[in-house]
Amino acid sequence: TQLLEQSPQFLSIQEGENLTVYCNSSSVFSSLQWYRQEPGEGPVLLVTVVTGGEVKKLKRLTFQFGDARKDSSLHITAAQPGDTGLYLCAGAEYNFNKFYFGSGTKLNVKP
Amino acid sequence: DAGVTQSPTHLIKTRGQQVTLRCSPKSGHDTVSWYQQALGQGPQFIFQYYEEEERQRGNFPDRFSGHQFPNYSSELNVNALLLGDSALYLCASSLWEGRGYTFGSGTRLTVV
Numbered sequence: 001t002q003l004l005e006q007s008p009q010f011l012s013i014q015e016g017e018n019l020t021v022y023c024n025s026s027s028v029f030s031s032l033q034w035y036r037q038e039p040g041e042g043p044v045l046l047v048t049v050v051t052g053g054e055v056k057k058l059k060r061l062t063f064q065f066g067d068a069r070k071d072s073s074l075h076i077t078a079a080q081p082g083d084t085g086l087y088l089c090a091g092a093e094y095n096f097n098k099f100y101f102g103s104g105t106k107l108n109v110k111p
Numbered sequence: 112d113a114g115v116t117q118s119p120t121h122l123i124k125t126r127g128q129q130v131t132l133r134c135s136p137k138s139g140h141d142t143v144s145w146y147q148q149a150l151g152q153g154p155q156f157i158f159q160y161y162e163e164e165e166r167q168r169g170n171f172p173d174r175f176s177g178h179q180f181p182n183y184s185s186e187l188n189v190n191a192l193l194l195g196d197s198a199l200y201l202c203a204s205s206l207w208e209g210r211g212y213t214f215g216s217g218t219r220l221t222v223v
Contacts (some may be wrong), residue, residue, distance in 0.1 A: 004153075029212055042115070042201050042214030043154070048211075088153050094211075098144070098167050099212070101153035 002101035003027060004089055013079055021105045023089035027043065030092050031074050032065055035092040037086040067081045079109045114214030115204050117214035124192050124219045130185045130220060137213045142166075143185040144212065145177060146201040154201055163205050182212050189220075197222045 004015045013019055030052045035043035042070070047056050049065035049072065056063045060083075062075040072089055086106050090099040116135040124130050136143050140162045146154035156169035160179035179185045183204075198210055200220050203212035 006153075026165050032151075033211060035214075038160050039214070042203075043212075046216070065192050098156060098159060100156065101146075103151075103153040 003100040004091055006087075006089060006102035006105050007072075008105060009103070010106050010108075010109065013028050015080055015108075015109055015111050016078055019079055019106070019107070021076075021087055022071070023073070023091075023102055024071045026070065026089060027091070027093060028069050030094055032069070032089060032091045034063055034072070034074055035088040035090060037088060037104070043086075066085055076107075079107075081109045081111050084106060084109050115202055115213050116152075117200075117202050119216050119218060120216065121219045121221075123223060126192055127196060128139070128192050128221055129188065129190045129193060132189075132200050132202075132218045132220070133202075134187070134202030134215060135184045136183050136202075140206055140213065141183055141205035142205045142207045143179060144182065144203045144205070145185070145187045146203065148199040148217070150198070150202055157187070159192035192222045194222050196220065 007022045033048045034046045037043040047063045052067045052069045054065045060077045064073045086104045088101050088104045090101045092099050115137050118133045144159040145157040148154040158168040158172050160164050163179045174190045176188045180192050199217040201217045202215045
């Protein structure tokens with residue numbers, strides 16, 4: 001049973017399109033993180049959000065933490081083939097160092 | 112770059128055998144967490160070590176055990192391997208008081 005549900009599971013889009021990936025839970029998290037993982041590699045941390053309603057921007061990526069700290073979204077503007085990968089969200093309930101991961105959104109950006 | 116180093120990168124074992132995976136954390140990090148990632152799934156928390164003690168554990172059987180050494184490096188041991196143990200095993204290091212992991216590239220374990 002996944003504590004965090006991610007949607008969609010798979011996404012295939014053309015270069016230049018926008019997309020949003022969602023991460024939802026019934027649990028409240030003290031912090032939530034987004035990672036990107038490429039085949040054969042470990043996940044790489046993109047961002048950490050800790051405050052309800054917080055919005056963080058990383059170039060073309062915008063991350064939002066829900067007001068109730070139960071959900072989050074990742075929006076990518078003008079997607080590029082280099083954005084292709086598995087996007088994982090991970091939440092920590094009350095201990096900063098134990099994170100539960102969602103099953104990920106596999107993104108494919110076609111040139 | 113003193114990132115997280117895992118060894119070996121790939122491993123093939125037979126059912127019933129035992130395996131030991133190794134992890135050297137990022138320089139300056141004192142906490143090591145181990146995750147199992149099955150194909151097409153997100154990582155599942157196995158356990159976490161800090162100050163050479165297991166601090167937290169996920170829903171994994173006792174066949175999964177670990178150790179942390181004084182230099183913060185860690186080992187994951189799996190006994191009586193099952194076919195279902197085939198997965199990518201990820202080591203993540205962090206600061207006990209910090210947020211966010213640095214992951215290694217993982218060990219791909221195949222049980223045949």
